[in-house]
Amino acid sequence: MLVSPAPIFGVKLIESIQRVFSWFGQSLMVDAENWMAHPGAGNAILNIFRHPKTPQHFVVLSGDVHYSFVYDVELRGRVRGPDIWQITSSGLRNTFPPRLLDVLDRSNRWLYSPRSPLNWLTRRRHMRVIPRKPDGIAHGRRLLNGSGIGLVELDAEGVPWRIRQLLHDGRNVNFSRREAESRWD
Template identity: 70%
Template sequence: FDEQLDGAVVDDSTSLYAHPASYYQRADLLPALKSNDTLRERFFGGTSKPVFTSSTADNHLVTLAEVVAMYLLVWSPTPWTLIEPGKPHLEADEVERYAREQQLVEDFTAGLEGVARAMAHLPCMMIFDDHDITDDWNLSANWEETAYGHPFSKRIIGNALLAYLLCQGWGNNPDALNDLVRQVHELSAAAVRKDNWLDSTAQDALIDQLLKFQQWHYVLPTSPALVVLDTRTRRWRSESNFNHPSGLLDWEALSELQQELIDHKSAIIVSPAPVFGVKLIEAIQRVFSWCGYPLLVDAENWMAHRGAANVILNIFRHSRTPGNYVILSGDVHYSFVYEILIRQRSGGPHIWQITSSGIKNEFPRRLLDTFDRLNRWLYSPRSPLNWFTKRRLM
């Protein structure tokens, strides 16, 4: 399907695909207005992140068709047999990069048959994090105000969320999402009747619903219970400074989480970002947040927001919540396992934080080793520095 693109340099998706900036220069598709400088930097990765991540958005997906095509192409070898990608018009300095990336894509597609077979034989449950939509998605209230205040960036986010609904979210909790899926079907059916053009008004209305939707999380009735958190769309925004990182869950969402856990003996919690992270790295992120630069270091962790941190820690200490937890996480570009105990309480709870996030885009190994040694020394169980963290009782 094609679509109109309000607020962009191009008018619609067909113009986007034909535009010289369509490859490696998509940030240039934002209007060249002074008021959009912040949007350019935040949404298209203009902010430098020299230590913690190295992300670019030169080819950021924009249209709904692009995002759905991405899902099809990364999960199955079949769509690759139906297309013959042609080499686009490139600037001289982009030719080498294109050739290098083309080889990476070919290596990737060679392994897709095994991926498709694995997904066909295993139940796959998923939850979004920022890179399913865009980098640093909803990191702070200021980020939200900037991104959702521009029709083009709002459409980009909405299209990614629409595709997530169809390709990931629907299978997690069909009963909660059936009405939204029905509306997507109506939108696409209307597009078929209009020469495959999406109705812009209906598309924007559906995106508004998706951005307000509060049932992306889900609980599987297993033993122990498996609770999957949405830590992106129900955030506890900082009221003192809109540039400070938002809490990963707001008060209402945390209250619902506690009710889900009451009277269970054990629980598995899936939190995209670790609840219990590396204290040294969190301290560095805290310093950058104090200075007003949370985007430089992806300063979004459970302890970055006082309210959210206190509530989640109190949930673990509650007398009627489980005595045993396993928390499964990713996001941080490195992997670790922690056993967390509450000081001066021998009866639990016993908490295991398992984080696997080093397969792709891992921290530099030497930097990881340095942080690991410093963290063990500075924040050992008996270190007085622990009393300056929100996890002082753990």
């Protein structure tokens, strides 16, 4: 298990926006603290996942964004690489502007669909990132906007069998993987 202060695998569109602002010297304006915003650190952490001695089950817990999401990550070109899960939970108090998050979530799905050539311009091109959909949230959404606490339950082998976000308003939102989603990057 790795606890990361920021997501290793973030939302590609948001990372691209942060990269543009960082290039203009305004990285604090967009809170560009994700791993991919720093090329040396980003490449180093991705190389850890590709290393042959990486544990078979690898869970990354992260935060420092104002929304929640869950990714299952597989290595391309490896018959049986490590199973990687990234679970990103929002903070207790902060949320993202709802309308803006909806636009970014929808735009990210269009621009970075599995068939998009933009995927080949990212550092994660050797990995297959499968987003989980939060149950009970609007159709197609992958990002959950709500303050709360993430709850992950692991089995005896360290595999997450239930991933939930306990929201401040009393709702529990599950992130379950559906078979149809396994085709998507």
